[in-house]
Structures are given as C-alpha cells and as structure tokens.
Amino acid sequence: MQVKTNILNLPTEEFVHSGTRACAGCGLAIAYRVGLKAFGKDTILIVPPSCLTVLQGLFPIASTKLPCLNVTFASTAAAATGILAALKVNRKEHIRVAAWAGDGGTSDIGLQALSGAAERGDHFVYLCYDNEGYMNTGVQRSGTTPLGAITANTPFKGKLQPKKDVAAIMAAHKLSYVAACSAAYPLDLYDKIRRCMDLPGVKYLHIHVPCPPGWGYDPRYGIKIGRLAVETGYYDLHEIINGEFRLTAASEKLLEKRKLVPVREYFRAQSRFKLLTDAQIEEIQKHIDAKWEGYYKKED
Amino acid sequence: MHVIENGNVAAALGVKLCRAGVIAAYPITPQTPVTEKLSEYVESGELQAQYIPVESEHSALAVCIAASSAGARVFTATSANGLLYKHEQVQWAAGARLPIVMAVVNRAVGAPWNVWNDQQDSISQRDTGWIQIYCADHQQILDSVIKAYWLAEKASLPIMVCYDGYILSHTYMPFDLPEQEKVDAFLPPYRPDYALDPDQPANLNTVTLPDVRMDVRGELAHGYMEIRCLLHEDMRKFLQTVAEAEERFSRIFGRSENPYLEPYRCDDADHIAVGLGSITYQLRVCVDALRSEGVKVGVMGVRLYRPFPDRAIAEALKGKKRVMVFEKALSYGYEGALYSDLKSALYEHLAGTGSLPAVQNFIAGIGGRDIRTQELTDALRFAAQGHTAPEPVWIGLKL
Amino acid sequence: MGTRNYRRKTSHSEPGAGDGGRTGSWRVERPVLNPELCIPCKRNKEACFICWLFCPEVVISRTIPPQIDLTYCKGCGICAEECPTKAITMMDEALFSAKAKE
Secondary structure, eight states: OOOOOOGGGSOOOOOBOSSOSSOTTOHHHHHHHHHHHHHOSSEEEEEOSSHHHHHHOSTTEESBSSOEEEOOGGGHHHHHHHHHHHHHHTTOTTSEEEEEEEHIIIIITTHHHHHHHHHHTOOOEEEEEEOSSBTTTTSBOOTTSOTTOOBTTBTTTOOOSOOOOHHHHHHTTTOSEEEEEETTOHHHHHHHHHHHTTSSSOEEEEEEOOOHHHHTSOGGGHHHHHHHHHHTTSSOOEEEETTEEEEOHHHHHHHHHOOOOOHHHHHHTOGGGTTOOHHHHHHHHHHHHHHHHHHHHHHO | OEEEEEHHHHHHHHHHHTTOSEEEEOOOTTTHHHHHHHHHHHHHTSSOOEEEEOSSHHHHHHHHHHHHHTTOOEEEEEOHHHHHHTHHHHHHHHHTTOOOEEEEEEOOOSSSOOOSOOSHHHHTTTTSSOEEEEOSSHHHHHHHHHHHHHHHHHHTOOEEEEEETTTTTSSEEEEEOOOHHHHHHHSOOOOOSOOOOTTSOOEESOOOOSSOEEOTTSOEEOOHHHHHHHHHHHHHHHHHHHHHHHHHHHHHHSOOOOSSEEEESOTTOSEEEEESTTHHHHHHHHHHHHHHTTOOEEEEEEOEEESOOHHHHHHHHTTOSEEEEEESOOOTTSOOHHHHHHHHHHHHHHTTTTOOOEEEEEEOOGGGOOOOHHHHHHHHHHHHTTOOOSSOEETTOOO | OOSTTOSOSSOEEEEOSOTTSOGGGGOSEEEEEOTTTOHHHHHTSSOOOHHHHHOTTSOBOSSSSOOBOTTTOOOOOHHHHHOTTOOEEEEEHHHHHHHHHO
16 A cells, blocks of 8 residues: 655655755756655755756855765765765664765766665665756756757757666666656655665666756746656656566556557657657657557556 | 784774774775775674775775765775776865875876886875875884874875885785774774764755855855865975874874984985885985995985975985985976975075085886886986986886 | 854855845746635635645745745746646736836
8 A cells, every 4th residue: 555645744844945046947946855855854965966966055055954965976876875884883874865866977977886886785765867968067968868859969960869768777786666756746756755765775766857948948837848758658657666667656547548648749848859850759659659558468 | 013914904904903984995906905804804893894895996985085974984995097086086085174094005007007016196196185195114004094094083184195016015024013902092083073964964065166155154154265275274284283193103102203204324414315105215225335335325205295394305405415306106298296396395495595405306116117226226326426317317217 | 354264174055045046036927826716725724735846946835825935936937837726827027126116
C-alpha cells in the first residue's frame, strides 16, 4: 500500500528562502523546494557546479536552510561518500546525505564517481535534475539533451545523438532503488524520496525539470510542458526496485487510459525543437507507441 | 621502539598513530603499499577508520575534502599522474582551508609514462597553497606525518609530505616508532572550527564574488581576493607555527630538528650544495670525498619547501662563495624550481650587502635516471672550482 | 574599513532571503488573486493550495487567502496557469507603477 501524499498533508516547513537567482519559473526550484521537504532538517546536501549552485546563492548568503557542501564538477558522488564516512566516524549516522546534481554533472562529467559510489554501496540519495543541457553555462548540449534539440553548441542542426538513459545505467548497478520523477509532479517526487531514503546503498532519482530559457517557452507553461512530457508517453515516471520496473503516478494511469497525447504537442510547445521535421516527429511517435505497446502487453 | 621498515610503511605507521578516521585509497606506483598497509590496519581493527576504495584519484581527494568538511581527520597518498589528476582538488582543498594530510611518493610525470623517481609531481603543485615538507629518511617520513596533522589542524592548511619513490618508499631503514600514548599527547582529536551540521546550517565554498559583500548578520564579508590573501598570509605565518610544532614535538618525543633546513658540514664551508629529499644524503658522500681533497664544501637539505623559508635560507647561505642547487624537477622553459626560489630569496635578503653567493643549477635523476655519486662529486668539484653555466647542467644526460 | 576581522576565512554562507536582491524587480507581470474564485477562500477552509505548491520562489503563503510576497515574486505566471479556477490573473506590472504615481 503506497503512501500518496497530497497538497494538504505535504509538510509546510520550507527549506529554501525566497529571492534566489534562479530564473523566473525555474523547474528545478520547484523540484528542489518540494524535494527538501521530503528530506527534512537532518540532511547534508552536496552540490556541484550547476543551476543549483546559483539558486543556492553566492557567498555570504545561502538560500538553503540546510548544510551544504559545494564541490568540483566531477566529484559529487565521491563527496557524498566522504560526508558519510565522516558521519560514521563521528557517530552521526542519523543525518542523511543528499546529492543534487544536474544532468551534465551526472550523465557526463559526474558519471564515473556516481558509478563508483553505487558499486561501493554508500548510503545516500543521488538526485539528478535533468533540464536536458548545461543550462547554467548558457544552454550547451549534454548527454541527456534529446535528439534534435537546438542548444548553444548544436545551433543549426540540433543534437544529432539520442538522449542518454541514465536511470537505466544506474539500474544496471543493481541499486535498491532507481526512479524517474518530474518537477511537474512534485508530490510524486516527494513520495519517492520518502519511500527510498532509508534503503541501503545509493538511491538514484532522475528528475525531469523544465527550463524556460533552455527549452524555449513562456515560463508560465513550465508545469504544463512537464506534464506533456509524461502524458505523451515520452518521459515515463517509474521505479526500479531490486530490478523490477514499474510505471508510477501519472504514467501508471496511462496504462489504464490507453491513450497518449500526440508527442508533437510536446515538441511544438518548445522552440528548441523547431528543427524537428514532421517526419522525425513521426519516427519518434512510432518509437513511443512501440514502447507503450510493450508496457500494455506486460500489464495484460 | 626501533623498527626496520620501508618508507611507505613508515608513512602508514604515522597515519595509524595519528588515528586518521577516513582514508581514501587508490592505487598508483610507488605509493600503493601505503594504502595496502593501511587496509591491513583497518581490517585487523588496529586502526578504527573508514577505508574508502575510491574509483579515481580525483575522487580520493574529493572524499578527503568532504570528510574533512564534516569533521573527520583524513588521509590519502598519491604519486605522479595520480597527483596531477587530482590537481583541481588540490587547489580546492587549499582554498577551502582543510587540514588534509597527503603523502606524495615522488615519481616522474607522463608523458611519456615513467614509474621511477623524480620530484616533478609535487614541485608542479608548489603554487597551490599546500604546505610542502620533503623527507630524506624514514624517521623524517614518520615524524613529518605526525607533525603534519598537528600543524594542518592548527593552521587550517593542507600538507603534502613528500618522499622519493623507490629510493625511500621501497628501501628499508631503522627508525624509532613512538608509543601511541605519546602521539595522543602530541596530537589531540580533531576539533574543527566548523563541521557541516544541520544545527548550524551553512553553505561551504559556493560562488564568491570579486568584491566584498554584506552578510545576513549585516557584517561585511570577504571577497574572493581577501580569502585568497588570507591563505597566503597564513602560509607565511606557518613559518613560525612550524617552530612551535618542533618545540612541542621535542617536549613529548625527546628529539627535534630544524624544521626548515638540514645542514651537513655547512658552518665552515665555502660552497654549499642544496637539494630536496634523499639526494641530499647522497650528496653527503660527495661532500666527505671533496673535503678529503681539501675542498670546503657542505650540503643543505631544504625540509620545508612551501611556505618557502626564504629568510632561513638566505641566513644559511650568506657570505658563501658558491651555492649549487641539485634538483629532480624543473619549471620547463626556464630552470629548476628550487633554484629560482633560492635565487629569489638570496637576492631579496642579500642584494647589495656584498654577501651574495654565486649560484649554479644542476638537474639530476629525471625519470629515475641513476644518480651516480661520482658524477655528483665531479659536478660539485667543477662548480667549486668556479666553472659555471648559464643554463641548468643536466647530470648523467646521454643526449 | 576592510574585512580583516571577519569571523571566517573561507567561503561560508549562512541562510538568508534575497540572495538575488529584490527579485520582485524582475517582474513584467504580477499575479493578482481574486478571492471570489479562489477555492480555499470560497470554502473558508484548507483546500486546493495548488498555487502554494507550484511557486518556484516560495512567495505564496499557504493561507486563506493565499498571499503573494511581491518583494520577491518574479512574475513567472505558473500560479496563474495552474490555478484550477483561474483565480489568479497575470497583470502588466506597469499598471501598478502607474497607479502608484497617481
């Protein structure tokens, strides 16, 4: 029986101050704010260079009300290991460790350290907020940038390679918990963190995070676009617990509904996808349909 | 009690006696036996510590930086390309003012690959804000590790304890192993000013502006430049702190040494050979040989390389005829690093006084090239006779 | 007057609001809430609060009525877009400075 938190029983304590340097309508800000409610006060955060570094503030003002260690780009997961070791030495193992890194800091430069920590079985939650590019440095492509997306360094052809599936890579480490979440479904994110935070080893949460300047949409539509990604069956909210995959929340509902919103609606809502031709979108739609056929079959 | 062990074990014994709590371990020749020995101590229960087999050298120092920030006493060891890979973290640890102690077992750097001894690895890190101590024998290795923890925690500065790969790391020497009680008396448990703590939340080492800025309490906080200047100032102040450590060490262990320099037959010498690490002991053989020829020569080891003990060096070399600097590293495109630093100290303190010695630079042992005592003696003699060369002279070169 | 006597020697930040300054100055539109359409207001009890949930800036209070801190509200419009009863409207910021001038 899975706990499903709703808005009215979501803890009201806030762990982030207002007036940060994040963009207006930043998807990360929503995921971070609600995510921290799941962790609570006895938490130490680790943050590499990323949008979160900026959101968290410049010396001497911190917008987060929790202790946080800023680290070099490649070392997020290793730093988490280090904090845990010190907490063990000092007998403060009740304090949880949460690493928050961007997609660049996870799927590219941070992957080695993350894999190492996963293999060592260190007990922390690793959250990758995936805004699908190096947004902090001005929207450059990363391993998780989707095929066809225009970025500052894929300006005229769009990204030529498909999106790297980091959740699947982490699942191959046989972790106790891997999940895909979205900033557009913050209560689902909250529940997933609560569900996994005390499981053993590294828990990996991949969070899809809409980014107004990076994706090219009016900030007010951030949640709508995040939802579209899920409702089109393009991005699936799921959990992999001890190797077993299951769709969750809104994605799970799609199993019953058996009706996906056409993915073209998702792409046409963002200017970064304006290079995608109708034919390419057709291809992607076919791919999504095949994927969901597979899900439906498994369900039946 | 007296033991006979190799240099790597001497370092590991130091770490064990200092009760390091978190050890990050990654293998690289010739440092690997240090971390292997430490794994034995940890697995047998002799040392209560968290032993972390990391997946890269960069992560080794990441673990140390994080664990130290959360209030643990840490250790890692490295060499050559391992040290170079973690260079970003080396810079980070200094700016973060963390009391990390790291053994650097000196080895040549790639390209091309070379596993033998020279000092390019640690010398290339001299500008980072780390304290650098060079050891010439195993007693110095052990004692330097113990002193390093006390010093690092007192000054909030990271320290590299450097010793020559193979020549010291893998050879056996007798040395005194102090009792645990004495080390405990010398080195109390680590109590940082701040450790990451939910009861006192703080965000460490985030982006810092070029200029000063008001903090949440209404006080003017540093800009980046002030933080970096404090690092430099505290490194200079360390020149005094290191004498404090000697005094404390001497009271508890009954032995002391000059923390800056290790002179041999220098008092009445006309000419002084200078070096870092084990080469200085080899030079003692040359000094004895030349003395028997009537050449009044001495050798001086530099123990503390950063902060550079400029005053002590200038004092020691004042009025000497000639100074010959023998090094196993250089600043490519110019000359030996120690040579530059030494000349600068001499000029700073002795220019215009009439007591400025002539200087000559020798490069030896690069990539582990055998340093023949005869070649060293010949070089020393040649220089003592007044021959100089404008460029560093490479000893044993076969071009 | 320099920072010689500052209590820290490292980059050590303490929690506080407004790291980005008065981010309310970023706005070109501001959210205006109509209590007559707002569900918790109409029912006079805890309900909905979707605007509170989704605000990226933590400037909407979980109260009846929800109140928006204009010092920091960046005018992203998510609250207006997500409100199920369209109780929040985004209005041109210029209207309010013009009013202030009157």
